[in-house]
Amino acid sequence: MLEKAVALGNQLIPLEDIFFRWLIRIMLAALLIGSAWIDDAPPLELAAWFIAGYVVVRVIMQFVPFADAAPFNNRVLKVFTSCLLLVLLGLSFLTVVTLVDHLALLVAR
Secondary structure (H helix, E strand, O other): OHHHHHHHHHHHHHHHHHHHHHHHHHHHHHHHHHHHHHOOOHHHHHHHHHHHHHHHHHHHOOHHHHHHHOOOOOHHHHHHHHHHHHHHHHHHHHHHHHHHHHHHHHHHO
16 A cells, blocks of 8 residues: 555656646746736736736646646546646636735735
């Protein structure tokens, strides 16, 4: 049983590498976008929307690498894993943007 757990852990390493590489990129993009939304200058807001769109497209393009790196033989589990990771990345983005927005509101008081 322990050997199977260790084997599964070893198979998860490539998936974790991809996920955490994108998690850092998502958090930095969310920080940049949240900061641009604080300053109500139209060029910054437009740039923030372009960056957000680019990040969304790039993250969706990671669906196949997530599915390929998933340690399961069942195709349904691979797709479910990819969807779950995309949802987690999206929630991470929203969390950081919300945090920046709340920090801006605290500073503005």
